[in-house]
Amino acid sequence: MTARREHELHEEEVLRLLASAVRVIGSVVGNNVEVVLHDLRKPEYSILEIANAHVTGRKKGDAVIAGVRTDKAFISAMEESSEPISLILDYETSSRSGSPLRSSTAVYRGRKNKPFAALCVNVDHAEIKRAITLLEGLANIVPPQPTKSRRGDQTAEPEPDNIEVLMHEIISTATEQSESSNRNDTKKANLLAVQKMQERGIFIIKGGVEMAAKALGVTRYTIYNYLDELKNAPR
Template structure:
C-alpha cells in the first residue's frame, strides 16, 4: 500500500511507534494499523521480531474479530496473547477514531513477558513456605455448560501448574503435561488432541507420539 492513501491522523501517529518501543525496550512490539485495509493493515511497526510481522502484514485475528463484532467502543487492555512459537505476550489495542467518530486505525502494544513469567516462577519457589497449601479445583462445584468447558479447564489447570510460558517447556515438560491429562481422561473428549496441540504449539502427530510413549510404559 502507498503511504499517500493513509489517513493524515494515522500518519501523524507513526513517530509514536518507534518512540514507545524505544522507551519500553526490545521486548515491546508496537504496531500501527490502518483498518481501511485489514489484509495489509500494518503501516508502521517496531520490534516486529516479536510476532514476525512487518509493514504490509495483516491485522491479528483478535483485532479483526473486534471490528467484525463492533467491539471497538472500548479499548482492549492487558489481554493475553500466545505467539506461534509459544511466547506469552501482554497486549493492548487502542482504537483510533477520526473527527466523525469512525474507527480508522489502532495502535497495538505487545510486550513479551515470557522471561518475566520464568522469573516469577523462580521467585515463587524461593518464597514458598510449608504453610502454603496447594490449590485444588472441585469440578463438581463448577458450572460447566458442555464437555469442552471441562477440556479447557483441565488443560488450563495443568499448564498453569508449570508456571512458565509454552516457549520454555521442554519435551519432557510437554510429555508430563500429556501424561497428566491422560490420567484425567481428557483424551476421551473429542477434539482434545487438536486443542492440546494448538496450546502446546506442536502438531497433533506429536501429541499422538507422546501418548504412544506414555502408554507403552504403563
C-alpha cells in the first residue's frame, strides 16, 4: 500500500468518526445549534453530515460556499500550517437570511498539511433577538423599523443552490464597489472584494480564482498577490 493511499484511508476514518460525533452532539444540543461536517476534498458537495440543518438552510451534499455569509474558517483553511488541527473559536457570522450566528470551527489537515475536513458549530441568535423585542414591547419601547430592500422586501432572499449561480452571486456582491478611476482606490476596492470572496469560500472551489480575476479585470496571479497581501496584513 502506498503512503498516499494510507493517508486517504486515515482521512476517511477521521471523517467517519467526526460524522458520528455530529450525530451524537446534534441529538442533545438545542435546535438553534447547527453542527456540520465538511469534506474539504470535495468542496462542490462538501457537507457530509449535518444536525439542525434549518439554522442555515443547508443539507447533505451542499457546497461549502452555500452556508454562512462570512466565515473566518475559510481563511484558516487556505493558510499554510504545520498544525494537524486549527481551531477558530467563537466568531461572528450570519445565516443566508441575515440572522446573526456565533460560530466555531475546527479545520483538520492531512497529507502535505492540506485541509481535508472542517467541523463547524453555528448558533442562531434569533431567539435572543425575539426576547429583546418582547422586553422592548413590555417596556413600551418602539424598535427601529427594518430598512426595506430595493424590491420592497424586509427579509433577504435565500441564495440559490446551484453552485455556478451561487459563485456568480457571491462574486457579484463582493465586486459591487470595485469600480473606480483612481488606481489606488481600485486596488483597495479589489482587495476588499477578494477578502469578501475569501470569507465566503470562493477560492476553495475549483475555478474560483479564475472567476474572481475575470470579474475584477485582473490576472489570476494578481488574485494570488491580493491573497498574499491579505494574509500578511495585520489583523
